[in-house]
Amino acid sequence: MSGPGGESLRPLVFVVDDEPLLAKALGAMLHRAGCEASAFATGSSAITALGRTRPQMVMLDLMMPEMDGIEVLRRIREIAPDLPVVMMSGQGTIRAAVDALQLGAFDFLEKPIDQCRLEAALAATLERARLRRQVGVLRAELADRFRMVGNSKALEQVRDLISRAAPTTAGVLITGESGVGKELVARAIHFQSLRAAEPFVALNCAAIPKELIESELFGHERGAFTGAEAARKGKLQEADKGTLFLDEVADMCLAAQAKLLRFLEHPEVERLGSNEPILLDVRVMAATNKNLAGCIKDGSFREDLFHRLNVVPIRVPALRERLEDIEALTAFFLERYCRQNNRALSLAPECQAVLRGLDWPGNVRELRNLVERVVVLARANPVEPNELRSFLGQASGTVPMRGQAPEPGGSLQAALDRTEREMVEQALAAGHGNVSAAARALGVERASLYRVMKRHDIPHQTAE
Secondary structure (H helix, E strand, O other), X not given: OEOOOOOEOOOEEEEEOOOHHHHHHHHHHHHHOOOEEEEEOOHHHHHHHHOOOOOOEEEEEOOOOOOOHHHHHHHHHHHOOOOOEXXXXXXXXXXXXXXXXXXXXXXXXXXXXXXXXXXXXXXXXXXXXXXXXXXXXXXXXXXXXXXXXOOOHHHHHHHHHHHHHOOOOOOEEEEOOOXXXXXXXXXXXXXXXXXXXXXXXXXXXXXXXXXXXXXXXXXXXXXXXXXXXXXXXXXXXXXXXXXXXXXXXXXXXXXXXXHHHHHHHOOEEOOEOOOOOEEOOOEEEEEEOOOHHHHHHOOOOOHHHHHHHOOEEEEOOOHHHOXXXXXHHHHHHHHHHHHXXXXXXXXXOOHHHHHHOEXXXXXXXXXXHHXXXXXXXXXXXXXXXXXXXXXXXXXXXXXXXXXXXXXXXXXXXXXXXXXXXXXXXXXXXXXXXXXXXHHHHHOOOHHHHHHHHHHOOOOHHHHO
């Protein structure tokens, strides 16, 4: 079986054994199993070859002159930590097998090796290696998905609070408008904490009917209520040793608030329909876009629960409070959605002035959705400001300009044009007519600013 260029698609296996006949026999067995084999009589020659070619697997003899299999395995781990290695020996000891497995060998086979045992070890090792690679990819994607992007002073203050709160067990209450990234903050705290390897469980309290929220949190036994056909763990038990993130906690009913407060004071739960307490170790973090002081005043949120959750308060700034992050966020989302949609796309430099002129009521979520819409629908490359404005007009709801409401009966396009012109004129005035200074203030190239000036008929004498 070959690829488009004639290259073999069979898995390549390095066979490292100082006995030529055994290495040749093992190579024939690997060929029958659907692999290509490269034989090496010494560990040093195999290590040298690893610098040129990376196989899918190594079969390594334990007892060899010059450098034994354990030392070769150590060297392989330094060069290629994730490369699967299967050790072999005709006179191996249990101690040697344990040492090899502790160093990361996937399996240990005793000689003579028969075809069935080889094929079983081969299949298991390659599948385990595939799963490891997949887990690595998923972890990288997860880290990318929940990365906090930007270097504004407002965001740096949030990062500072995260770094100070993460090593502790203190409760954290995260506040901010919808779409600012409150869950990102909670995940950042979790992944910087000592609980990073344990579960992070999120529950949106606003999405759960009040009659089911207690079951979601604490779990239930079979028959605890109509429809409870099987016992079920609650989110608190799922998060044991890890973190539970309660989003939109202000929407939790008072009965559930009382039970949550009790858990925070005495960390054990009883599933609905059971009297048996279950001791848990869970760090609880909460978030809301509501004014909890007002909720306490109107009686919809318990004051004692507020104080228990609000040990470390973190307010996430709105996007309009960190406009200097828009360029980095736009580039981040553009790269992500181009990769996902197999497109190569860029924005004209003038687009940054358009984006910075918006009020962003939907915050980072709104910007993310806009960039995805642009990647999917844009015709031109690079995307010019006029086309970008057309995608703003396709958004649900309005996209107000910062500090200005559209005139009654006026179009969104006209409002965008008017604001862009005003921003340019204000930047030029602030820079005393210096185009370079105005371009720097607006975050665009000098040539791009000239094009904007020409489009809006701003005379050069205004700028010079």
